[in-house]
Amino acid sequence: MNAPRHLTLRERIYEEIVRLIVSGELPSGVSIDEKELTERLQVSRTPFREAIGTLAKEGLIEIKPYRGFFVRSFTPKEIDDLYNLRKTLECFAVELAVPEMSDRHIANFERILDEAVAALRRGDMETYGIRDKEFHETIAELSGSAPLIETLARLALQIQICRSIANESRDLAERAAEERDQILQAFRARDIARAKALMHAHISDVQQAVMARFQKG
Known part of the structure; x- marks a missing residue:
């Protein structure tokens, strides 16, 4: 280590x-x-x-x-564009990462998600956010593509600011936790197509919720 x-x-x-x-x-x-x-x-x-x-x-x-x-301030269109780009790039990262996943990697994803759920249950949204970030960063790292890792990291930071502006709700966090668990199940099965579809749906769900909250002001 x-x-x-x-x-x-x-x-x-x-x-x-x-x-x-x-x-x-x-x-x-x-x-x-x-x-x-x-x-x-x-x-x-x-x-x-x-x-x-x-x-x-x-x-x-x-x-x-x-x-x-x-x-930086973000317009609704900029936020929408960020999420659309993230869906494309993160699904590509999943496609590259899944074939590289060993049982040890799956166990690490399980640890990350277990800790995220535990943090959510005790109302520790800061730790929950850290584990959420770690989940997505780990997928990017397993892709093995340095440009993709760098671009996703920059996107994630910008999106993190957008989510803080929109004041992400606990309900959304709980739904997102369930969606990540489904993605993990696809990882366990090494089912690339299902993992990509679930990741796309997961990001789209968060995108719609953030856009709705942002437009409400």
Whole structure:
């Protein structure tokens, strides 16, 4: 087992800003106060701006000349487009990943989903979200395609912000947990076609719920 890699200062700033955005502490469209955040994080402007630059490349931050840095806002069409792209790419990841799945990989998926359900039952939505993310990341990693892994990771971050804007409900989380269990059953059977169909339906279900909540405001 490899030792955990130590994050650089820029990476730690990046992770903290992402956490603030996803948690809603830095809401969509808000101006980022560079002085306040650098003081809060106890960092200098240089690594802070490097992290902001990375976030801008990933579509999470907008840099507006002479105005500053802003958390990205998403239109309904942009959200819809993100989910449609994710369906295509994640189903492709499933197609590549399933043939690579060993019994050990299946056991790991079972652990992830068991921990997600346990977190949901005790109302720990933060841990639930982490396990949800881990489930999808693990599928991407098993695809073995570096460009696909990178693109899905960027998409997942943007979608995570959209879901936080739409204030995802517990009902949706419970339904999604059931859908992921069905996907796992298809993984166990090494049934690529069924796994792809279930993944497409799973993402579509979340997409429809998020779009409905977002449009309601």
